[in-house]
Amino acid sequence: MPSKPIPGSTGEVLTCLPSPYLPHPATGLLYLPRFLAKCRYVQTHGALPASYAKNFKRGLDRFLCMHLGVEPDAVEKIVRESADAAELDRRLLALFPADVRAAKWNRELVQKGMTPAGRDFLKEALTAMGCADRAEEIKSVPDLIEFDEGRIE
Numbered sequence: 001m002p003s004k005p006i007p008g009s010t011g012e013v014l015t016c017l018p019s020p021y022l023p024h025p026a027t028g029l030l031y032l033p034r035f036l037a038k039c040r041y042v043q044t045h046g047a048l049p050a051s052y053a054k055n056f057k058r059g060l061d062r063f064l065c066m067h068l069g070v071e072p073d074a075v076e077k078i079v080r081e082s083a084d085a086a087e088l089d090r091r092l093l094a095l096f097p098a099d100v101r102a103a104k105w106n107r108e109l110v111q112k113g114m115t116p117a118g119r120d121f122l123k124e125a126l127t128a129m130g131c132a133d134r135a136e137e138i139k140s141v142p143d144l145i146e147f148d149e150g151r152i153e
Contacts (some may be wrong), residue, residue: 004153011052013051020145030106
């Protein structure tokens with residue numbers, strides 16, 4: 001039977017965040033709904049749990065914003081100030097470049113962790129989770145997120 005993460009090995013797990021593989025309806029960008037959800041979580045709760053706070057507006061959040069040529073703080077501000085989903089999308093579309101190059105970003109995202117250094121990172125993370133046996137199955141950083149949050153059994 002394949003192993004499962006040691007409870008608490010990655011800190012608190014937020015299963016309320018969407019999958020990194022979920023596309024944003026207005027742009028087609030994978031991961032954007034997750035970043036927006038993290039911004040809303042901070043707005044509602046004041047902060048993310050430590051296990052998520054360490055990468056908030058860093059890691060994949062920052063890579064996405066770098067791809068778009070925007071600052072993560074600008075996205076968070078729009079989330080905080082938007083009254084509803086329609087206003088949020090309208091303001092994000094005004095902030096983002098006209099061509100968000102969704103196919104380019106989506107391809108890069110799903111391949112995060114597939115370099116030799118990335119594979120070492122994934123193996124180290126899985127080992128810390130007590131799941132070194134899953135290294136052949138968990139092939140990318142988005143897969144690791146899915147696994148940690150229970151969407152890959």
